[in-house]
Amino acid sequence: MIGPSSSHTAGAVRLGYVARKILEEEPVRAEIQLSGSFAQTYRGHGTDKALIAGILGFPPDDARIRDSLTHAAKRGLKWEFICENIPGAHPNTARITLAGAQGGGVTVQGASVGGGNILVDRLNGMAVHVTGRNNTLVVLHKDKPGAIAAVTNFMAYSGVNIGSFRLARPEKGGTAVMTIEVDGDIPDILAENLRILPNIIHVVLIRAV
Amino acid sequence: MLTYQRIDDLCREAEKMGGTISQVVLSDQAQQLGLKEEEVYERMAQRLQVMRESVETGMDAGLRSASGLSGGDAAKMQAYARQGGIAGPFVNGAIARALATSECNAAMGRIVAAPTAGSCGILPGTVLSVLEEGQCTERQAVMALFTAGGIGTVIGSQATLAGAEGGCQAECGAAAAMAAAALVELKGGTPVQAAHACAMALKNQLGLVCDPVAGLVEVPCIKRNVAGVMVAFSAAEMALAGIESKIPADECVCALYEVGCALPASLRETAQGGLAATPTGKRLEKEIFGPPCG
Structure with missing residues (x-):
């Protein structure tokens, strides 16, 4: 440094x-x-x-x-x-x-x-948990049933293991945010694909720094 | 990232394997990062190379920080070390390396945070000195840095490595403890001896405040790196002589955190207490920055 x-x-x-x-x-x-x-x-x-x-x-x-x-x-x-x-x-x-x-x-x-x-x-203003030590996905989504399952299922099919998962929801039914730290690499295409899932507003991939 | 939360666990695992703390840390890191051990080793070997380069940069007699508060002292010490001095060329050479690395840091040069930038001179002052003076191999020196890393990671997770949170004891104190354990391993000591060295180094730095003049990592940080080197050497020598710490290393780490929490904010890197608040400290701050924050 x-x-x-x-x-x-x-x-x-x-x-x-x-x-x-x-x-x-x-x-x-x-x-x-x-x-x-x-x-x-x-x-x-x-x-x-x-x-x-x-x-x-x-x-x-x-x-x-x-x-x-x-x-x-x-x-x-x-x-x-x-x-x-x-x-x-x-x-x-x-x-x-x-x-x-x-x-x-x-x-x-x-x-x-x-x-x-x-x-x-x-x-x-929403609670997240990004350390920058692991590759991390920050996913903004609508607080609707199945939003989390859709994301984690997709990751499972892609062979990506989740090391830590946090969810914050300022209000019921509004916008919520997932912070997902994974082991190893995340292909760029994964973040792109997650974006087209239903109820997903935005996905940001933050690589370890 | 380390699976081990206690120095005690590191020692036990090392002894179970019939090996060293460094081997335990290296294996664990490789597993955590999903890399081969050789790759992780290679990364650490690069860190050692950066340490060498920082020392070289810092030895320049003309080097100055942006504030003008520091620079050039390592060159003075290096010249003096050649004459032997009181403690001999080895110790004085180690002092010169610690000064050089810290002066390189103050001048916004490239260094290895070990564990922090403010305390970056202590591992080069100790481990690199043993290597440069021909007392160990390059491989042993790189491995010793894994031992240091393991100890530092435990201190970071069980206490803190931030001067703003725990005072200088969390930075130079942690670095001295890391270096002490690394030195013991370098000289063939057991994992338990390394832990005792770590404990003794921590005990001797407990309560050290963080009071940088003008908020700069220069006064007194640079010379405190030298003090950390001395503490590390003395703790390692005692441990290698068979002397034990009555208080175990893990309990010293807890004490460090407790003491850090008890320190007032003025002594935790806010440049408002201690040496920063002395008449000369205040005068220097005004000369460098003019009126406070804006």
Whole structure:
């Protein structure tokens, strides 16, 4: 990895990267809220450069991280950092709101939990559980009978083993989200195929970072 | 990712196999990642190579961090080590490697987080020193990093590796414990001796706060890596001499977490207490950044 801090640099790159992956298009605007230790020490650790580097799609050992703000300006990304505590959140938490060139948008909240590891626990306000250590599918779907079975059955037929599964449903009958961590690889085609299943709104494949 | 949740379990499994902690960790990692053992070994061998390169980068006398707070001390130490000093060229060379890696990190160079970037100098200062001074083979050094990795993973899962959560004891303390166990294995000690070394290293770092001046991983982090190297060597030497820790390693890990939770936020990487809050610490912060957050 590129220094100086695994929590504040490498973990921050991963958080930015996961946000970009979920947006699935070139981001043009980023609003980043920093909480706790992130807010107090972000400039010293290069957390700002790291988050922006991740949002640009750089991996944690990319030598361009130190100049990421220049790269971002060149690619037309506008960004803003806001230091405001998120009550109850882990000390190293960032809430990243991205807007894409095609009009898409996403808000991802996650923490850098030490040694470069991360935990993304909110996606557009819904509870998710993305560590970035395993290949992960985030599936937005309608809260209807059979939606989960359809997805897991399809994965079973594809020979993909589920390592962990979490479901969050803010309200009955509304939009729900599955976070599915799998063992080994997920073929791109699997995510594509899951999208055409009934009641599925969106599927994002986040490869281990 | 490790199947084992306790250092005790790692030791027991190693002894059952009649082998080392590193072999247990390597096999487990290969299984978890669905890779061949050789592939996982190769990845770790690459990490060792990155450590070498970080040391080389950090030894440059002209290297400076963006803040200007650090850089160039490793070169001074290397020159001094050649003359022998008080503790001899081996120890002083180890100090130089720890400084070089940490200074490389502060200058946003490439390093191996071991377990974190703030504590990245301790494994190069110890394991790489033993290798570079001709006391072990490359293969032994790479395997020792698996032992270190196993210990670090347990500390990360049972306690924490984040300074923001547990203070410096969770970073440099964990690194020292990882290095101590790795050193014992490198010198032919038993898994149980490695666990005792790990326990003794943790005990000697317990309570260490995280108080970086201006929030930068420079002051005091770089020199605390040197302290971690010394703690690791002394703990390993004691364990190899047959000295045991009265408190078992796993209980030391729990104590570390408890102490971390008891630390006030000002001493957990917020740059608001300890050395960061001293008059000089405050002055340096103002010189580097101007007025606080905005």
